[in-house]
Amino acid sequence: MFFYKTLHEEILRGINESLFAVEGNFDVILNETKKEFEGHVTFVVFPLVKQAGKSPEVIGETLGNWLINNSTIVEKYNVVKGFLNLSLKDSFWLEAFSKIQQKEYFSSRKPTGEKVLVEYSSPNTNKPLHLGHIRNILLGWSVSKILEFEGNEVVTTQVINDRGIAICKSMLAWKKWGEGKTPETTGIKGDHFVGDFYVKFEQEFVKEYTAFSESEEGGKIYLGQKKENQEKTDFFKVFKNTYFNEFSPLGAEARNMLLEWEAGANDTIQLWKQMNGWVYEGFDTTYKTLGVSFDSVYYESETYILGKKVVEEGLVKGVFYRLPDSSVWIDLEDAGMDKKIVLRSDGTSVYITQDIGTAIKRYEDFGAKKMIYTVADEQDYHFKVLFEIAKRLGEPFADGLFHLSYGMVDLPTGKMKSREGTVVDADDLIAEVISEAKLNAGERGELAHMTVEEQENIFYKIGLGAIKFFIIKVQPQKRMIFDPKESVDMQGATGPYIQNAFVIIQSLFRKSDSATQNKTFMLPETLNEGEKTLIQLLMSFPEVISNAAKQYEPSGVANYAYTLAKEFHKYYHETRILSAETASLIDFRLSLSKEVANALQTSLNLLGIEMPDRM
């Protein structure tokens, strides 16, 4: 609120001189005046009532009067109940505007010297990315951009779950039914290709399981193990996992493959590398389309051993303890959590062990004392435990760990379920929203003169702007309902609405007389309310970004950009810009528009959204 520093001081002086002596540091809190009242800034006088010994109205009048006579900024005031509404002089707005025009205003802040690592995406390699990943990726990316803007040195990273039974299922299915096909020979994107074999495995497994449940052997098991009054279909719903592990030939083959992988069997490792390679190619395409990138990547197949050494050291320090069956634990009950296993009795590591190891490895690699994990809220407890363990191990980064938790994405029909085929695929969604942008643009005809390539680029920016804004405007901690129909909508509070405000401004500059552009203009003597509102919004830009950085929360930036775009649309409608009364007024309005465009573009860039020049 550095624009209001002088006003703060003046109000404080006013209280001292017209009401009573202020003791200590009294906090003058200013609010923006609500639209339905006259004024720009409101000072609430209720907190002064007791000390002043006067009614709120009298205090407001007294202070307002004092400001009229002594303030360099306040032009008018009015008092409504305990609210002192202040109208500020045009000179104040113009001075503020000249600060906004300085180059640094929309550039990233001076380096803080702080290094921050941001983890996001972190998928499994057995299926393509879906809507849930998109929310994760957009959040993580946006937070990394915002932190970077605030002067932090940011390292983006992910840890890929590239091992385990899931990928073995895909591998087995490909081996059995793949007929040597590849993404190249089929023209299917690599991650989808591998995902299709995962689905194929499940289909074959279900066939096998159905046959089993109808067989004589299955019948015996049902009769022998069923609970009282349990229907056969209900029993076999629950029994599926046990069947996979204890009876299924396919299950046995898949598990055998996992054992071979762990033993380092050559053929299996080759196949594993081959299939994961296809998946990574597919992921890379999607990441590229989404406009995100990673400075580093960790693989669970490499990091899962890392934690073990740490556990051994922690045992010596007494942070962990070993049970007779040789499993290793940590007792977090005094911190309000449970006991947690960190090494299995067979000496292998569990999920959290890897995470401890990975965190330490990352600290060795990058020396970032702040690490942010973008992971869905189903893992809230996991990260609470992880961070507590880091603390007890005395890791230097333990206090800088943050779980950027976000709610799951639901569909209007309910939860996304891969088994029921209701998962929204990332690539499909992106394609859909781009073609919707194309459809809309076709109706408008603004782009008719451009080459196909230029047009495609614009549809892409608009489509991605729509989807990204739609997801990022919702606060992370809230579960969100994703309506595919709404997400491709480009009217109202959407990415394209904001892009449109930007595009209109670009058009103004194209149409304005180039001789008058960027010339130093005479400041107009009077500003209209729309101009003051825009300047006031531009003034709050730094605060919006720094709040987003402090809270690791980009939704405020999205909402800010929308508010600003809305005010601009309104201003544009009410105020003539290119045909203003004087040349200098034209210049001023163009300059103001330009700063609005800067604010919109900078804000949306921090959300990973690009601006088209036309649409």
Next chain:
RNA sequence: GGCUCCGUAGCUCAGCUGGAUAGAGCAACUGCCUUCUAAGCAGUAGGUCUCUGGUUCGAAUCCAGACGGAGUCACCA
């Protein structure tokens, strides 16, 4: 059951470091393109901010409890 998160208009969401008569968008209805891009603007209608208590001059916002929804409490990840 313990813990965590969520509950605001028909729907999707803002507002939450306490301030005025709780705001947008969508959907519905009315106007506005011979004037700078109508992906726009203006308007009508829509509310017991889940409920109950507490703190306060003042509570959607803070605290406690209840109700409803979700998640989690694995030698899964």
